[in-house]
Amino acid sequence: MRFWALVLVLALAACSSPSGPQPAPLPELKESERVREVWSARVGSADTFVFEPAFADGAVYSAARDGTVMRLDAASGRSAWRVSAGTPLSAGVGTDGRMVAVANEHGDVIALDAANGERRWSARVSSEVIAPPAVAAGLVLVRSVDNRVFAFDAKGGKRRWLYQRAPSSLIIRAPSGIAVDGETAFVGFAGGKLTAISLANGGVRWEATVALPKGGTELERVADVVGDPVVQGKEVCAATYQGRVGCYETASGRQVWARDISSLTGVSLDARYAFVADDRGTLQAFDRTNGRSVWKQDKLANRQLSLPQPVGEVIAVGDLEGYVHFVARDTGAFVARYATRGGPVRAAPLPLPGGVLVQTQDGALHALAL
Numbered sequence: 001m002r003f004w005a006l007v008l009v010l011a012l013a014a015c016s017s018p019s020g021p022q023p024a025p026l027p028e029l030k031e032s033e034r035v036r037e038v039w040s041a042r043v044g045s046a047d048t049f050v051f052e053p054a055f056a057d058g059a060v061y062s063a064a065r066d067g068t069v070m071r072l073d074a075a076s077g078r079s080a081w082r083v084s085a086g087t088p089l090s091a092g093v094g095t096d097g098r099m100v101a102v103a104n105e106h107g108d109v110i111a112l113d114a115a116n117g118e119r120r121w122s123a124r125v126s127s128e129v130i131a132p133p134a135v136a137a138g139l140v141l142v143r144s145v146d147n148r149v150f151a152f153d154a155k156g157g158k159r160r161w162l163y164q165r166a167p168s169s170l171i172i173r174a175p176s177g178i179a180v181d182g183e184t185a186f187v188g189f190a191g192g193k194l195t196a197i198s199l200a201n202g203g204v205r206w207e208a209t210v211a212l213p214k215g216g217t218e219l220e221r222v223a224d225v226v227g228d229p230v231v232q233g234k235e236v237c238a239a240t241y242q243g244r245v246g247c248y249e250t251a252s253g254r255q256v257w258a259r260d261i262s263s264l265t266g267v268s269l270d271a272r273y274a275f276v277a278d279d280r281g282t283l284q285a286f287d288r289t290n291g292r293s294v295w296k297q298d299k300l301a302n303r304q305l306s307l308p309q310p311v312g313e314v315i316a317v318g319d320l321e322g323y324v325h326f327v328a329r330d331t332g333a334f335v336a337r338y339a340t341r342g343g344p345v346r347a348a349p350l351p352l353p354g355g356v357l358v359q360t361q362d363g364a365l366h367a368l369a370l
Contacts, residue, residue, distance in 0.1 A: 023320065024281070024301040027334055035326070035338040038355055038367040039077030044068045045363045049090045050175050052132055052347040053359050056097035060352070061114070063093050063102050064363055069112060071100075074352050077367060083117035085110045091175065092347065094133035094140070099154050101140045103129035109142050109150075111157060121157030125150045131177035131228070134185065137199050141178050145171065147189055149178065151202060161202030165189055170218055172241045174264055177228040179236065181250060186236050188225025194238045194246075196253060206253030211243020227266015227307055227348075235288070237274055239267040245276050247288065257291030265348070270310040270329065277305035277317060283332060285315075295332035300325065307348035311356045314370065318345020324358050326370065340366050 043051075044064025053062040059080065060072045067089055070082040090105040099120070100112040105128040111120045127146040134141040139160065140152045147165040152158065168190035179186045184205060185197045192211035195204060213221035223243040229236050235256060237247040245267050246258035262279045269275070273294060274286045283297040283305070304320035314326045314335050322343055326336040342360030350357040355369035 021280075021302045023303045024299060026323070026337070027299045029334055029337060032334075033326070033336040033370050035324075035336050036369045037338075038369050040367070041072060041077050041079070041365045043070055043359070043363050043365060046346075046359075046361045049130060050092070050346045051089075051359060052092035052175070053350050053357055053365065054093045054095045054132065055350055055352060055357070056095050056114070059097070059114070060350075060357060060365070061093040061095050061100055062359060062365060063089050063091075065089060069093065069100065069102055069117065071114065071117065072365070074357075074367075077365070081117040083112065085112075086119075091129050092132040094135045096135040096154075099135050099140065101133035101135050101142075103133055103142060105129070107144060109133065109140065109152065111140060111152075111154070123150075123152050123157045123159065130173070131175035134178040134180050136180040137183065139199060141180070141185055143176065143178055143187060145173075149185070149187055149197065149202070151199070163187075163195075163197055163202045163204075165193075168224075170222055172222060172224040172226055172264070174226050174241075175228075176224070176226055179229040179231050181231040181236070184250065186229040186231060186238075186250075188227075188229055188238050188240075190222075190224045192223040192225060192240050192243050194225060194229060194236070194248065194253075196236075196250070208246070208248050208253045208255065210238050210246045210258070211240040214242075226264055230267060230269050232269045232271070237267050237269060239263040239265075239276055241279065245274065245286070247274065247291070257286075259286060259291050259293075265305065265307040268307055268309050268348070273310075273329070275308040275310060275315055277308050281305055283308055283315070283317065283327065285329075285332060294330075297327055297332035297334075299334075304344065304346075306345055309349040309351060309356065311349070311351050316349040316356045316358075318347070318349060318358055320344045322360055324349065324356075324366075324368065336370060338366070338368055340364060342366075
């Protein structure tokens, strides 16, 4: 596991060491819109992991390293329940509004009732889990860092199927999860592979190569899919470290477009654009129809940006100092900024009705609106 962790540690250290590239100063906002904090709460520290909150049926679910899992009302932040999973956790929450699933670095998977937080069942996978499980179609899907995907029955926890690839000796230690659309799960793997898996039996429907490993050393040849694949309409998109971002037809896997870019957090979509923060801190928007570059925003260089998330007419992105930056969706111009003062914002901002939710590494939740 220590060897697997090397790549991300090196990438982050290069941006924060005294001799390495320094974070860009905060851009001046001449005419800033006001960011309103709708509510705030605390769940607990993420420690060295990334904990993403989840939203379903008017509720927010969040988890912390110490095993805390909680449900809050998305409109008011009022806590509905707060329980302990009984073990330290290493990944955020997956939910369909009926079941809540969390996991840890020992491969333990715990399923809770979304209504009251009661423990429903537990199971085990083969290695560490650092991405939220996906809960959909009566299944709890868990991706472990050794290139395996486990499917458990959501009601009782019985394993339904297992998909596995050969493990890699060196990987990006960043959450890489699962996207579900209809009867298919889309999963990214080491070596730049994007795979469409049947939810019925774990069979492969198609596989695409987002990026090919290049370079003379093993470190240079790391080209893993990072973040969750993202589906909108008839397309699924994914991004890689030291590789490309690409979009593919969900039915066939045929490539729609691809662009060279290196990311540590993945890609997000809205109806018109694909958004990526590259590993040097440049925000980029691409036309979803052809991959043409629409705009670049380079004034957040080396600020270790989270996944940029479209929220209405703006894009929200967090950084290593706990700021949430809002830029215009169509131009990339700065619109507003909010200081969480709760440590780095590494988890992707979560869109909520009328706003966005951010979870800091120190365990604060901030529901924000412009």
